[in-house]
Amino acid sequence: MHRPHPCETPLLDTLIASQKTPSLLFSKRDNYLRTTHDILHCHPISCRLTRVKPPPSSNSDSLTREPHKYFDQVFISVRSGDGGHGAVLTMPVQKDTKKKAYGRSEKEKQRKKSLYKRDSSGSLVLPMGGHGADVVIYADESMDSLLEFHKKSRYNAKRGGHVDAMGVLSSQIHDGFPGPVLRIPVPLGTVVKRKRGGFIADLVRPGDQILVARGGQGGISLLEIPEHRRKKLMALSSNVMKDDTDKVLLLGQPGEEVNLELILRVVADVGLVGLPNAGKSTLLAAITLAKPDIANYPFTTLMPNLGRLDGDPSLGALKYSSETTLADLPGLIEGAHLGKGLGRNFLRHLRRTRLLVHVVDAAAKNPIDDYRTVKEELRMYNPNYLERPYVVVLNKIDLPEACDRLPSLIEEISQIGCIGPYLSLEKTSKQGQLPILNENRTTTDHIPSPEFTDEEQRKEKNIEDYPRPLGVVGASVLKHMGINEMLKEIRVALRNHQE
Numbered sequence: 001m002h003r004p005h006p007c008e009t010p011l012l013d014t015l016i017a018s019q020k021t022p023s024l025l026f027s028k029r030d031n032y033l034r035t036t037h038d039i040l041h042c043h044p045i046s047c048r049l050t051r052v053k054p055p056p057s058s059n060s061d062s063l064t065r066e067p068h069k070y071f072d073q074v075f076i077s078v079r080s081g082d083g084g085h086g087a088v089l090t091m092p093v094q095k096d097t098k099k100k101a102y103g104r105s106e107k108e109k110q111r112k113k114s115l116y117k118r119d120s121s122g123s124l125v126l127p128m129g130g131h132g133a134d135v136v137i138y139a140d141e142s143m144d145s146l147l148e149f150h151k152k153s154r155y156n157a158k159r160g161g162h163v164d165a166m167g168v169l170s171s172q173i174h175d176g177f178p179g180p181v182l183r184i185p186v187p188l189g190t191v192v193k194r195k196r197g198g199f200i201a202d203l204v205r206p207g208d209q210i211l212v213a214r215g216g217q218g219g220i221s222l223l224e225i226p227e228h229r230r231k232k233l234m235a236l237s238s239n240v241m242k243d244d245t246d247k248v249l250l251l252g253q254p255g256e257e258v259n260l261e262l263i264l265r266v267v268a269d270v271g272l273v274g275l276p277n278a279g280k281s282t283l284l285a286a287i288t289l290a291k292p293d294i295a296n297y298p299f300t301t302l303m304p305n306l307g308r309l310d311g312d313p314s315l316g317a318l319k320y321s322s323e324t325t326l327a328d329l330p331g332l333i334e335g336a337h338l339g340k341g342l343g344r345n346f347l348r349h350l351r352r353t354r355l356l357v358h359v360v361d362a363a364a365k366n367p368i369d370d371y372r373t374v375k376e377e378l379r380m381y382n383p384n385y386l387e388r389p390y391v392v393v394l395n396k397i398d399l400p401e402a403c404d405r406l407p408s409l410i411e412e413i414s415q416i417g418c419i420g421p422y423l424s425l426e427k428t429s430k431q432g433q434l435p436i437l438n439e440n441r442t443t444t445d446h447i448p449s450p451e452f453t454d455e456e457q458r459k460e461k462n463i464e465d466y467p468r469p470l471g472v473v474g475a476s477v478l479k480h481m482g483i484n485e486m487l488k489e490i491r492v493a494l495r496n497h498q499e
């Protein structure tokens, strides 16, 4: 889909043609204002600045401008409901009690007694205020980003109902209604943390859920009893709750307020990585039903796109149905691990993948440098990513410049790295998966050194000290060349590196 570049906007034409002052243009919407600013930088126009109305800075507006910055991390606050209040009740007045008591049958006495709720020991059970609503966060398959939470970042659960009466105790008086649980859906793969630190939960599977704020306890009710009967009745009534300071809890307890950080880590089996414009989105669209934005300018992909790859037909009917999820991540550039481009935010989405597919533009000026740049960024962000099994796809072989150098590129890329821990030589030669690696292994091959243990040390390692690719294939995902070989390579890698 073509997304207009700022310089393609009609605003530029208007501005240049009419030489209007920016104030006129600034009176338009904020996104126009930004574009105007860009344009003025590219095409200096002499003008006089008049007073400008400051742009509205509502959340939703900034969202439309830079969605990629927001889709996977958000802060929200939730408050569970307060407990409902109890009530102060009096016992009904009993007329001529003594007189009648003599003549009352045992049955009648029983009936009278059962008018009030009692527990197993015969104590009066007085009505309680409703429990305040809990707040639960759950993983919902139908959600795919956290953008919603920028529109609404505060969630208040309902309070519990009060005991619905004052006055005389009767069998008609019920407990207050409990507040309905407030359930907040988040995408699969959301990590829930306290705002300052504290990991709470990782909601990976559909239906995973976590109680993040417990509703307040409902208050109890009390019986107002004349002094002379107090002793006897207090002995009968056992459900008197007190707090730490020995105060009787007639009022419902307040709910909890919790500030949370939600972080989305895409859940995918395979992560596509590469420089901008390498063809990652085209690849995703070619082998899955995903419809990512594709265009010939960098950073077309602003958020990870997910696609599902059908099961592996070579596994037979039973296992064929098992699908693989692929995530196309926004392009990485040099310095991505420091936050350049769109990189840093997205690198964390590789964490849950079990296979990486490096997509390299084989028609680029220097594909080997491009490949190394991406590996370097991964290494700087998290060296673990370089220890993960991966396949390299040399894309765009339909173009003559790529096609001509394909064999030498395959050979060179296959040699970068050591025979990794997941890739024992004996195993691969037996299974015949990596003919290039095995045939070309020389005495200068790097073998991973055991002294690299912790993360810092691993960052010191060179790219050559990390495992080589499981396979390197040439393809043109646009022209459907080499797709089957590529899929075979991906499937074999997945099969051999199950979780």
Ligand SMILES: Nc1nc2c(ncn2[C@@H]2O[C@H](COP(=O)(O)OP(=O)(O)OP(=O)(O)O)[C@@H](O)[C@H]2O)c(=O)[nH]1
Pocket: 274, 275, 276, 277, 278, 279, 280, 281, 282, 283, 293, 294, 295, 296, 297, 298, 299, 300, 301, 302, 329, 330, 331, 332, 395, 396, 397, 398, 399, 475, 476, 477, 478, 479
């Ligand atoms: N000739 C040729 N062009 C391709 C091929 N694959 C992708 N392209 C083109 O390369 C350009 C970039 O493709 P994308 O799929 O958007 O690249 P990307 O890696 O997802 O780019 P970012 O979103 O910036 O990360 C588009 O114009 C594609 O049509 C291919 O096999 N051959």
